[in-house]
Amino acid sequence: MKITSASATDAVPGQTRTDAPRKPPSSLAARAFAVQQAFTRLPGDVHALRTIAAAAGLDDATTHRILQTGVTDGVFEQVGRGRYRLGTGTARAGVQAMAHSPGSASTHGILEHLHRATGGLALLYVLSPFGGAKRLCTDYAIGDTDPADVGMTAEDVVSVSRSLRAGASGRVILAHLPRPIQDLVLAEEVPPTAGPGVIRDNDELAATFDGIRRLGFAVGRQECMPGWDSVAAPVLWHDAVMGSVLMLKPSPEMPADLRPLIYHTLKAAESISALTTNPPAAAR
Structure with missing residues (x-):
């Protein structure tokens, strides 16, 4: 392990990570996870269908089907017309994992x-x-x-x-x-x-x-x-x-x-x- 001393500002400026998906997901399961992960890459908590689809690398129709299925299971919540946020099902899974x-x-x-x-x-x-x-x-x-x-x-x-x-x-x-x-x-x-x-x-x-x-x-x-x-x-x-x-x-x-x-x-x-x-x- 190589260790060097660093101060509060010893850093390479800028972010090296990208928030864009690397490639469109192929399987149904991968698409569902891509929609869920899209919420972690977008600012704020409530997003339009097209914004979520773009972040997930999917078309609007596929994203809509996944979101509606997730709403039924509590993974997503629909807030108004065509707008969604992560639901309590996601929060429960996170609490269970962190516990x-x-x-x-x-x-x-x-x-x-x-x-x-x-x-x-x-x-x-x-x-x-x-x-x-x-x-x-x-x-x-x-x-x-x-x-x-x-x-x-x-x-x-x-x-x-x-x-x-x-x-x-x-x-x-x-x-x-x-x-x-x-x-x-x-x-x-x-x-x-x-x-x-x-x-x-x-x-x-x-x-x-x-x-x-x-x-x-x-x-x-x-x-x-x-x-x-x-x-x-x-x-x-x-x-x-x-x-x-x-x-x-x-x-x-x-x-x-x-x-x-x-x-x-x-x-x-x-x-x-x-x-x-x-x-x-x-x-x-």
Whole structure:
């Protein structure tokens, strides 16, 4: 594993991924999945039939038949004349899938190891789509540190800590989300209590995404809180982001050579990702 130190803006500008389908799907099942996936590539939540068909690479008639069948099964909902959105059937499937992600009994030991190896605070964030894309801290290993000593006030928990716009842990999640979700987050206001290093310019923030995906981590310099720097890496379920691991240290204690901290943060995120991809037998 080759690791190089990176700052918040060490990235190749621009997106390298394409949201267009590679080729028209051939089988009936592939066409149905293409229609469902079209919603993840389109901005907003309600779309016209022709827009969905174009995103799926299908003709209008085929798309209409698939949508109507999906409406019957709750996979899609028809909103007005010729307009559709994803339905509760899709949401139930997503909840069912995410419910089998590893719990704290499996992840806490990994965070404890990261805390001991780096001397920093180790936190696990998960992606929450309810009410817009947010992050929630579900577990942490901070030793004898009092959360209040690191600025973890109630205001931070409900503002800075949940926003994907503020902090390395938010940016590594944001970098792996579909473009329409990224656009929704970029349209949000920067939390007023964010640190002085938070990236406020949308173009500058988006320019870090490619580098995060390429390097596998992000470095934050006083982004969430004044006086605290961080390293974060994404927790992935195959190619879908589930959350992030954050290693947090006081700025004066951050070494010039970040490679050891990056290494341990990456290993922690990879270990939790492995639990997500290949859960223990008892959890299946």
